[in-house]
Amino acid sequence: MTVGTAVTPPHTAVAPSAAGAPLTRFVGREAEIAALLAAARRTRLLSLVGPGGSGKTRLAHVVRDRLAATGGQPTWWVSLAQLDRPALLLSALADAVRAVEVPGQSLLEVIVGQLRERDGLLVLDNCEHLVAECAALAGELLRACPALRILTTSREPLAAAGETTWWLEGLSVPDDLPAPRAADLAGSQAVRLFTDRARLVLPGFAVTDANAADLARLCRRLDGMPLALELAAARLRVLPLPRIVGWLDDAVSLLVTTGRDVPARQATLRATLDWSYDLLPAAERDLFARLSVFRGGFTLAAAAAVAGDDAGVLDTLELLGRLVDKSLVQARTDGEEERYRLLEVVRQYAAEHLGDRAGTTAIRHACFMLELAERAEHGLAGGDLRLWLDGLHRDRNNIRAALSWSRHHNPGLGARLAGALGRYWRLSGQYAEGRQWLAASVAATDGTTGPAARAKALTALGTLEFLQCEYDQAVARLSQAHRLYTRIGDDRGTAAALQSLASIAREQGRYAEARQHHREVLAVGRRRGDPAAEARAIKSMGFTAWLEGDHLAAIESSTDAVRRFRELGDDEGLAGALVDLAAATFRRGDPDGAIPLLRQSLAIADRLGLREATAWAQEQLGLIAAARGERAEAVRLLRHSLGVHHELGDRWRTACVLDALAGQQDDPAGSARLLAAAARLREMIGTPVPPCDLADHEQRSRAVHAALSPAQVERASMEGRALSVEQAVAAVLGGEPAVLGGEPAALAEAAPAAEFVARALGRGLVAVSGRELTPEDWTYAKPRELLFYLLTRPGSRKSEIGLALWPEASGTELRNSFHTCLRFLRRALGDAARVRYAGGTYRVEPVLPLRYDVEDFRTAAAAARGHDGTPAAIGALTEAAARYPGDFLGDVPVGAWAEPHREELRREYEHVLRTLGGLLAKGRRFAEAAEVFARLVAHDPLLEAAHRGLMRCHAALGDRGRALRQYEHLVGLLEEQLGVPPSPETAELHARLFPRR
Numbered sequence: 001m002t003v004g005t006a007v008t009p010p011h012t013a014v015a016p017s018a019a020g021a022p023l024t025r026f027v028g029r030e031a032e033i034a035a036l037l038a039a040a041r042r043t044r045l046l047s048l049v050g051p052g053g054s055g056k057t058r059l060a061h062v063v064r065d066r067l068a069a070t071g072g073q074p075t076w077w078v079s080l081a082q083l084d085r086p087a088l089l090l091s092a093l094a095d096a097v098r099a100v101e102v103p104g105q106s107l108l109e110v111i112v113g114q115l116r117e118r119d120g121l122l123v124l125d126n127c128e129h130l131v132a133e134c135a136a137l138a139g140e141l142l143r144a145c146p147a148l149r150i151l152t153t154s155r156e157p158l159a160a161a162g163e164t165t166w167w168l169e170g171l172s173v174p175d176d177l178p179a180p181r182a183a184d185l186a187g188s189q190a191v192r193l194f195t196d197r198a199r200l201v202l203p204g205f206a207v208t209d210a211n212a213a214d215l216a217r218l219c220r221r222l223d224g225m226p227l228a229l230e231l232a233a234a235r236l237r238v239l240p241l242p243r244i245v246g247w248l249d250d251a252v253s254l255l256v257t258t259g260r261d262v263p264a265r266q267a268t269l270r271a272t273l274d275w276s277y278d279l280l281p282a283a284e285r286d287l288f289a290r291l292s293v294f295r296g297g298f299t300l301a302a303a304a305a306v307a308g309d310d311a312g313v314l315d316t317l318e319l320l321g322r323l324v325d326k327s328l329v330q331a332r333t334d335g336e337e338e339r340y341r342l343l344e345v346v347r348q349y350a351a352e353h354l355g356d357r358a359g360t361t362a363i364r365h366a367c368f369m370l371e372l373a374e375r376a377e378h379g380l381a382g383g384d385l386r387l388w389l390d391g392l393h394r395d396r397n398n399i400r401a402a403l404s405w406s407r408h409h410n411p412g413l414g415a416r417l418a419g420a421l422g423r424y425w426r427l428s429g430q431y432a433e434g435r436q437w438l439a440a441s442v443a444a445t446d447g448t449t450g451p452a453a454r455a456k457a458l459t460a461l462g463t464l465e466f467l468q469c470e471y472d473q474a475v476a477r478l479s480q481a482h483r484l485y486t487r488i489g490d491d492r493g494t495a496a497a498l499q500s501l502a503s504i505a506r507e508q509g510r511y512a513e514a515r516q517h518h519r520e521v522l523a524v525g526r527r528r529g530d531p532a533a534e535a536r537a538i539k540s541m542g543f544t545a546w547l548e549g550d551h552l553a554a555i556e557s558s559t560d561a562v563r564r565f566r567e568l569g570d571d572e573g574l575a576g577a578l579v580d581l582a583a584a585t586f587r588r589g590d591p592d593g594a595i596p597l598l599r600q601s602l603a604i605a606d607r608l609g610l611r612e613a614t615a616w617a618q619e620q621l622g623l624i625a626a627a628r629g630e631r632a633e634a635v636r637l638l639r640h641s642l643g644v645h646h647e648l649g650d651r652w653r654t655a656c657v658l659d660a661l662a663g664q665q666d667d668p669a670g671s672a673r674l675l676a677a678a679a680r681l682r683e684m685i686g687t688p689v690p691p692c693d694l695a696d697h698e699q700r701s702r703a704v705h706a707a708l709s710p711a712q713v714e715r716a717s718m719e720g721r722a723l724s725v726e727q728a729v730a731a732v733l734g735g736e737p738a739v740l741g742g743e744p745a746a747l748a749e750a751a752p753a754a755e756f757v758a759r760a761l762g763r764g765l766v767a768v769s770g771r772e773l774t775p776e777d778w779t780y781a782k783p784r785e786l787l788f789y790l791l792t793r794p795g796s797r798k799s800e801i802g803l804a805l806w807p808e809a810s811g812t813e814l815r816n817s818f819h820t821c822l823r824f825l826r827r828a829l830g831d832a833a834r835v836r837y838a839g840g841t842y843r844v845e846p847v848l849p850l851r852y853d854v855e856d857f858r859t860a861a862a863a864a865r866g867h868d869g870t871p872a873a874i875g876a877l878t879e880a881a882a883r884y885p886g887d888f889l890g891d892v893p894v895g896a897w898a899e900p901h902r903e904e905l906r907r908e909y910e911h912v913l914r915t916l917g918g919l920l921a922k923g924r925r926f927a928e929a930a931e932v933f934a935r936l937v938a939h940d941p942l943l944e945a946a947h948r949g950l951m952r953c954h955a956a957l958g959d960r961g962r963a964l965r966q967y968e969h970l971v972g973l974l975e976e977q978l979g980v981p982p983s984p985e986t987a988e989l990h991a992r993l994f995p996r997r
Contacts, residue, residue: 026062027196028171028189029055035823036063036166039816040121040151043164044142047127047152050168051327051343052272053227056153057125059168063151064123074120081126086133093137097122108137112144119147128155128326129279135160155276156325164816169330169779170224170343172827174216175771181209187830190219190229197233205236214245221248223343227272248344273349276328287319288328290357292350293365296397297341305368306361332780339394362405366413369395369402373420380423381532383569386608386763386891392424403437411444415453418442422460426467427572429611431649435464442477455484455493463500467612468649469685471504478504495524495533502540507652509688511548515541532573535564539577546584549691554584566934575604575613583620587692591624593928598624599882600931607762607885615644619657623696626663635664639733646729654725655681656693661732663700668707669716675700676720677728756832756848760788761857761905762886768832768848782817783825785894787844790835791852792901794843801842804897854905857883861908864915874923877916881932884909910940917949926956941973944986955993963993 040046040063048056068075078096083089090107094100099114101107115122122141127134135158138150142162152158157165171189174180185191185207194215198205207215218241222228235244280288290306291298304316320340323329328350330341342350354361372395379388392399399421406414418441425434438461445454462477478497485493502517518541525533542557558581565574582597598617605613622637638661645653655678662674675697682688689697705713723731757767766773766787778784782805789804790796802814809817822842826835833846860880864873888902913936920929930953936946947970954963967982967990974980982990 024200025196026058027193029059029062031823031827032059032168033062033066035819037066038819039164039166040067040149042815043162043812044149045138045152045158045160045163046150047154047157047163047165048168049154049157049165049327051225051346052155052276053225054168054170054327055226056168058226060123060125060151060153064121067121074118075123076120077123077125079125080130080134083130086130089130089133089137093122108140112141115141115145115148117147118145120149122148122150124150124152126154127152127158128276131156131158134158138163155327170222171219171226171229173219173224176220177216180212180216182207182212185212185216188216188219188224190222190224191215193226194219194229194233197230198236201234201237211241214241218245218248221245221344223345225343225345228345270349273346276326277349277353279326280323280328284319284322284326285353286357287316288323289350289353289355290361291323291329291340291342292347292354293361293401294342294347294398295401297339297394298398299337299339302365302368302398303340306364308364332775359409363410363413365398366402366406366410366417369399370413370417370420373399373417373424377420377423380427380572381570383571385427385572389424389428389609392421393428400437403441407440407444411441411446412449412453414441415445415449415457419453419456419460422456422463425460425464427608427610429644429648431464431468435461435468438464451484451488452490452493455481455488455490455497458484459493459497459500462497466500466504466507469507469651469687471508471686474504475501491524491528492530492533495521495537498524499536499540502544506540506544506547507687509690511544514544518544531564532568532570535561535568535570535573538564539573539580542577542580542584546580546587547690547692549587551584551588551692555581555588558584566938571604571608572610572613575601575608575610576616578604579613579616579620582617583692586620586624586627591627594624595621596878596882596928596931599878600935603762603882603885609763611644612648612650615641615648615650615653619645619653619660622657623660626660631664635661638664642729643733646725651681651685651725652687654729655679655685655687656690658728658732659689659693659697659700663696663703668704669712671700672704672708672713672716673720673723674728674732675704676717677723677725680721680723681725681728755851756829756846757851758787758791759853760791760889760892761853761884762890764788764889764892766828768830773828777828779824779828781893782821783828784892786821786825787829788889788892788894789897790842790844792854792898795841796843797841804895807895853883854888857905858908861912864912874916874919877912877919880912881909881916881935884912906939910936910943913939914945914949917946921949921953921956924956926953929953930957942977944970944974944983948986948989951989951993960993 036046036048036059048060050056064075064077067073076096078093080089080092083092090111094107094111097111097114099107099110102110105113124134124138131154134152134154138152138158138160141148142150157163171193172187173190174185174188177184191207195205195207218232219229222232232244277285277288287303287307290308291303293306294302300313300317300320303320304313307316307319320329324331324340328342328346330343332339332341351358373392376388376392379385399417403414403417406417418438422434422438425431425437438457442454442457442461445457458477458481462474462481465471465474465477478501482494482497482501485491485497498517499521502514502521505511505517506514518537522534522537522541525531525537538557539561542554542561545551545557546554558577561577562574562581565571565577578597578601582594582601585597586594598621601613601617602621604610605617618637619641622634622641625631625634625637638657642654642657642661645657658674658678658681662671662678665671665674704716708716720728755769757765759765764784766784773784785805786801789801793800798814798818802809802818805821806814806817822835829835832848833844833850836843836845857880860876860883864876864880866876884905888905889898890902913932917929917932917936920926920932930950933946933949933953936943937950940946947966950966951963954960954966967986970986971982974982981987
């Protein structure tokens with residue numbers, strides 16, 4: 001008997017259970033389909049891998065059908081979902097290819113004989129429960145049938161030789177916008193799929209502005225998973241969309257279908273997940289259940305912590321890797337750290353299997369978050385502030401879960417956790433959320449909570465209340481904390497409470513009381529040998545002095561604080577001290593000296609993401625612009641500052657900026673309204689106009705009274721006092737004529753500019769129309785690196801890109817890696833830019849206006865060189881220096897290709913600073929020159945020219961002791977780092993400054 005002689009096999013052979021034409025329309029994944037078609041043509045074993053319900057089978061249908069339609073080649077489909085024994089695998093394959101048993105031959109030999117000469121595609125659908133058998137079968141077939149290609153779908157890879165794995169994730173979901181409109185959802189594939197399926201049960205269903213928020217939330221909560229979206233759409237038969245969204249906390253039970261023609265494993269979300277769970281061994285089941293405690297993602301160390309005392313990191317890594325392979329856990333590299341997450345519906349399902357382990361798992365999770373928060377608290381006071389802010393932000397949902405659990409089950413732990421997070425909430429500008437958690441934690445404390453933990457939480461709560469101008473509440477909390485600290489003899493805590501109490505007194509105009517508290521804090525810091533506490537106290541004394549109008553004292557204290565913060569490496573403190581020094585310098589009549597200080601502060605604040613510091617620096621720059629008559633620039637800066645102050649809830653500064661903006665109005669009645677609104681706000685919170693601002697405030701008031709009649713002033717003032725804070729701020733930011741009067745164009749500003757921003761200097765970021773792209777946008781780190789490579793080296797060939805980004809990859813690996821990376825880069829950029837291939841090269845072609853900070857710095861440096869070292873170059877050099885907040889891609893993990901560019905830019909920046917410092921010194925502006933040379937030393941500690949510049953400046957300023965210490969510091973550095981003495985030029989300068997007697 002022979003095989004296949006009776007009839008010629010058809011081009012497409014279909015197993016009856018699962019390979020027939022789907023009855024619903026395929027939606028989305030256009031880019032992936034194109035990439036998969038190309039991959040299927042060049043690789044012989046391609047596996048679509050993803051969690052249950054991700055649409056693997058449907059996508060495989062599309063790939064198979066399009067290959068068959070375009071190539072005319074045969075395809076065979078084998079559905080394995082119903083096979084409960086490995087022994088049935090060959091029989092199912094034989095049925096699909098229509099092979100008939102032949103006496104004396106094994107069934108595999110018969111199948112091979114059928115396929116050996118055929119140039120076709122074999123699809124093995126749902127391999128996860130037969131992974132080992134499918135891997136062995138694929139290997140046998142590919143070795144014996146040289147023209148055959150195989151496409152598999154599975155929840156884990158086959159791990160077979162030559163396998164190309166294509167990981168399938170959810171469909172694209174809408175951005176997390178506060179109030180999305182229908183147009184904001186247009187680009188989401190998940191929304192398109194839900195809408196398509198919703199119309200099967202509600203033909204009139206449409207995306208509208210009214211339902212956009214619910215629809216966006218549903219798609220995000222379901223992570224864009226096709227099966228979950230289809231089951232949710234089916235629920236529209238009996239539930240309105242808002243009710244479905246409201247029940248998503250129990251999505252596993254909610255998402256079912258009544259369709260009779262749906263396979264049982266896809267009829268409910270629970271059945272789909274049961275299919276995966278039942279295949280897990282006991283150890284994997286245990287870890288899978290425990291991982292449900294995490295919200296939003298976790299690290300390997302966190303997973304090991306909740307796994308239990310007996311689980312080491314390596315053991316956990318092994319189990320976690322298996323769960324990743326089986327598509328129950330998602331893995332993604334975030335910078336240099338691998339992070340993991342469970343899709344939300346998978347997490348809910350895993351939580352159902354925790355049982356009596358829920359309590360121990362929750363306390364392990366909370367303890368790990370406490371340890372993380374306490375380490376971060378110390379890290380936030382040092383040079384790695386940005387890293388710690390980003391780390392806590394990544395774990396913010398875990399932190400919230402730990403705070404919520406501990407409030408009800410372990411109040412003492414909750415108070416410690418909330419207290420440790422006070423600095424994070426302050427620096428990240430999350431005043432309102434921090435207050436909510438701290439208030440809840442303090443209220444939950446009982447007799448088992450230690451006084452130190454309660455006092456620390458009270459201090460953090462009182463500080464955030466002070467920052468939002470809830471002064472009475474803040475004083476009560478801080479005073480209680482002060483008493484607790486005093487009782488237990490905690491000097492450091494006492495000083496922290498006093499520091500915030502002093503700040504309240506300062507804002508309320510009780511300057512003598514503020515100074516007294518600051519002196520007490522300084523004394524505690526000196527007694528304890530705490531240089532950071534000393535620096536903060538001195539900085540606050542400078543702040544108080546310039547508000548009070550004592551600008552000489554302010555300059556003295558602020559200069560000392562700047563020096564101390566630099567020595568400590570405390571950039572957050574430095575940013576604030578620079579603002580204080582600049583404010584006092586400006587008010588003493590030297591705006592030119594203040595501007596570089598404010599630009600330095602802005603650069604630090606921008607690099608670290610310090611919103612409060614940014615708002616302060618912009619406010620002072622705006623006041624300088626106003627004083628110079630630069631109205632448009634003043635309005636721009638003051639409005640930016642106002643928006644941030646108001647968003648943070650700082651009503652004290654909101655009132656001050658409203659007052660300043662009143663002086664920039666064309667219409668006197670609009671000025672009167674803003675002055676009255678600011679006055680009303682000050683009355684509400686109990687703060688006066690600071691003495692340093694009083695003269696300008698009175699000048700604005702006189703201008704209004706000179707331009708308007710008394711009746712007009714009274715009417716406009718009544719209108720201004722009737723405004724709420726929100727209305728007054730909205731009027732300024734939106735330029736409402738009814739409130740401001742006159743022509744609103746000068747104050748109006750559009751929504752975030754439609755622009756494409758790429759920053760590679762200092763903290764790397766990419767933003768589109770004001771929104772920073774997140775790790776979720778990039779999918780993994782390489783697409784972002786590819787963008788910066790193409791911006792740096794436009795017109796690169798694929799071979800050049802491959803050598804730079806994947807130096808160890810083989811030709812096949814490079815093609816797959818490059819095209820996958822390119823696909824995700826294009827997806828991340830969206831409509832902001834295109835990656836164009838032409839003439840064998842690739843380049844980024846912006847669609848939106850591009851702002852690339854490397855080009856901005858180079859342009860500014862070139863403009864400075866055009867002045868050829870003349871005194872007129874100082875402004876241009878200062879501008880160029882301000883455009884270099886840090887080294888090229890210094891905080892982004894990239895390959896060795898970036899190093900030459902980094903060094904080139906470092907040399908350019910060094911040249912800018914050396915030239916600027918030299919010109920300032922030549923003009924006898926030694927204090928400013930010293931600041932520049934100090935930056936140059938920080939940039940390159942072994943650059944002797946920078947140390948020599950500092951020595952000369954200190955000596956010229958009469959501080960020979962500092963000049964000598966600078967020389968001794970350099971000698972120590974050179975000996976320790978290089979084992980060499982100072983250069984003859986440095987030694988000669990030392991001899992000239994300190995001649996022997």
